[in-house]
Amino acid sequence: MSTRTIQGQKNLQDIRQASKDGIGGSPLRPDGTLKVRGEFAYSSDMWHEDMLWGMALRSPHPRADILSVDISEALKVPGVYAVLTHNDIPGSKYYGLEIQDQPALAIDKVRYHGEAIALVAADHPETARRAVKKIKVEYEVLAPIVTEEQCLNPEVYGYVHEPHEYKSHGSGNIVHSQKLVSGGGVTDEIRALADVIVKGDYEVGMQDQAFLGPESGLAVPAEDGGIDLYVATQWLHVDRQQMAPVLALPEEKVRLTLAGVGGAFGGREDLSMQIHACLLAQHTGKPVKIVYSRDESFFGHVHRHPAKMTYEHGATRDGKLVFADARIVLDGGAYASASPAVVGNAASLGHGPYVIPNVRMEAIALYSNNPSCGAMRGFGAVQAAFAYESQMDKLAAELGMDPVELRQLNAMAEGDYMPTGQQIDSPAPVAELLQRVKDMPLPPPLDLDNLDIRQIPGALSNTSHGEGIVRGIGYSVGIKNVGFSEGFDDYSTARVRIEVIGGEPVAMVHTAMAEVGQGGVTVHAQIVRTELGVEQVTIHPANTEVGSAGSTSASRQTYMTGGAVKLAAEAVKQAVIDKGRRRYGWTQNDLTLAGGKVVSESQGSLISIVDLLGDEAIDLTREHHHRPTVPFDKETGQGFGHVQYTFCANRAVVDVDVELGLVKVVELTAAQDVGKALNPLSVVGQIQGGCTQALGLAVMEEIIVKDGKVRNASFTDYLIPTILDTPPIPVDVLELPDPHAPYGLRGVGEAPTVSATPSIVAAIRAATGLALNRIPVRPEHLTGTL
């Protein structure tokens, strides 16, 4: 049990009472009201005089050789300005986030269902659509390589990428692998030390980010031969880095500006329409807009890696873990995307937030002819958490122990070591978080006499009036890293300016941070208000005129770009004070900025910022780098690989109609340590959103792929939770500062997505007594009708 005092515990009521708009307050987000009212301009809403519409022809086959592409009929359609294939690409034909293995347009073969082959630009989207249909492609369809067995036997089933084409360190159809051994590893001698051993095979289906704003952007050719691209993305600079070589342009001639982003969740980390729109704009000399339809969106971005996992845990009779062994096979699909990082996370975080003396792990990602998989909220950690938390429940049952007590008995804490050998050097209140969700009051039992049908499984579908309903409760806890790992320096840049406008001191923040809904624009203003003591803060549009802000992913933006804003604001503050020192000869060493003034703690207000600055502006840019990490050793997985760890615990209460296999999550409680809540309202929102996305994975969200073909590329059949599926989510926020992080904060966005899924499955198991080793759990699993 943690002995640390819990500081600053917050709940929603406290948050609403908070009034200051600096850090720790909860000012409303500037884009919030606009989004709710439907007035926010998303990337798909952009318009330009004379613009053309771009559209891609996509492969209906997961694996085929392209024998010929005939664009002549498409070019004849009136209103068509260009039809392009890979032959028209001026520069490099390949790109990729980590490994440049993906052709911008298919070259002689297609490797997944939906791969782009050719592009059309036309004066109307309907014209473009008709022209796309007139492109004739002759295929030789090949048997897709889609199962683990097929992928791992390339001599028999073939290669997704021919070995001589490999651009990664992978081999066979393995794009990346990572082993890990700690303690004595897992041997027969180690196994013999355990009184109880539990084993399990677990499977996670392919989840989609299911953001609501489809991929879209507008490419405008510039007079200098460059391109201006307005686009919804997660990382402007890495897009540019991948685009410029393909467009045969120097990076400075590829200028990106963030357009309104309708959600991301990792799905915008890879390029989608960026290169395509720019190629069409280069060829036509006209602005080109591309907006994916909903079904194209399902083919246009990567998904969460499906996983097959084998776990084995050994413990003493009194519940102390002795060893843990695991193998995680992730299906990376046709192209590498973020697979190496996903493998790294799965291997290093895959045994959970537990102290385990002897550990072995192997994680691999496959190349296959399934849809490409890459970044999605909590990647690598999400899949593993379902397995290790299922194992904890299994072990508790085997030992006859309370599942929460078993977890607490083995929970890691500050000072403990990860299986990678990295010491946890900031708070890790794993046992405390579990205790907090356990101690929260339970929702009342179902009142059969006053039944609100909307609150039971099936709701207004009217499948039950109380019959068959059994309640279950489940617990889980998870671990996620924050920031990019394994030696990556994902620094952030921020520019802060202060000047007098209309007699008021006004600050401006300029970063390239992609606001994808996380609330960074709100937090940046809060940081500047706190650091510079001014109320008026404007946020400059995010673009590549300023240095990189890194990716809006890995729970890192408040830590990294927020940290950069803090550094830049501190530098501006110092410059303002220094200016006063030079002018007025101040010698006090207790000067700061507050309330629009330079103040001395001992002597009070010295001068207003307005009077001090006059016509002069102070404009400074700073970079923020997190502490360095190192790659994991390829064979042992050892190394100081992660920047920061974050933990969340959940309790799920579910009602299951055990006859029909329908589930209603009644309540999903979360407790999370965030170090410091810069905006408590946003923090709670992030945790509730993360829990909801985890609920989707637990009970409904899956891209169904059969023989490499996507079967449900629509929101009709790819289901995400509605408000009737989303329960009350009480959140307990802890603030235990991390001494290594700006303001002591800890990344928030992903931890609940890691931890909440297994708690829901545990609750369903408690209600049904079924083993449930695959997610999402379908009605068929609960009724034996698969």
Added chain:
Amino acid sequence: MEFLRPATWDEALAVKAEYPTALPISGGTDVMVEMNFDVHRPSAILDLNRITELSQWEITGDVVKLGASVPYSRIIDELSGPLPGLALAAHTVGSPQIRNRGGVGGNLGAASPAGDSHPALLAAGRDVFVEVASVRGTRMIAIDDFYVGVKRNSMEQDELIRAVHIPVADGPQQFSKIGTRNAMVIAVCAFGFALHPKNGTVGTGIGSAAPTPRRAVEAEEYLQGVLAERGLWESGDLLGTEVIQKFGELVKAAASPIDDVRGTADYRRHALAVMARRTLTWTWNDYSKQIRSAA
């Protein structure tokens, strides 16, 4: 694409005669989705929204004449009493926005086995009629003759749906639908059930578990037999688990579902049996209460 906007019913029939491939649209909740997915690119669209009579209903004697375009939200608000089964089905259609636009005419025109109205219409009895018309005249198609294949109905190309004639409920009715989330979901399978004490019959309707919406004929006949032989219509006595169980099994046997992305055939059969047992139990309990309170 031609966009045709007749002002009157007669004009609509004339236009349909002239453009037999024109696709009628009212709420657009199905037509527009299919167009977005590029499933259909009709040569012409026939907009029926100017014809106000299609959005009206009236009760004459014991029959509700329900205009083809009366939206589901109004069926829920205005017709829960005379058409309880259809109103329950309407509750399960899409989202509030969809229920404000979509109506039964669209369901019948598309004739998808997953349409939510169909099981309720079938259960409402064999004397439910779809009123269709063309310049050649008007036909009343019995609901049992309406669904002829996957997304096919028995209408001629030049005909339009004007209304559905549904007897006012003379006994309890129920509707249940399975979806893999708790709202806004297409049916994995659905079941409609109605007691018709006046003529001593029961009605069933199975959705999403066969190429067309269909009736569980043997289940109906079995139950009608039991109710008549045991004098249960008069007594309102308990049915007993054996009868309920058998009824569920017969409903299950009447389905011929497939495996698809929404569910397995086995699950659909299983769920139909459960829904059949539950809806029978609910309706019979209500009926018993009515009998006993009348006695």
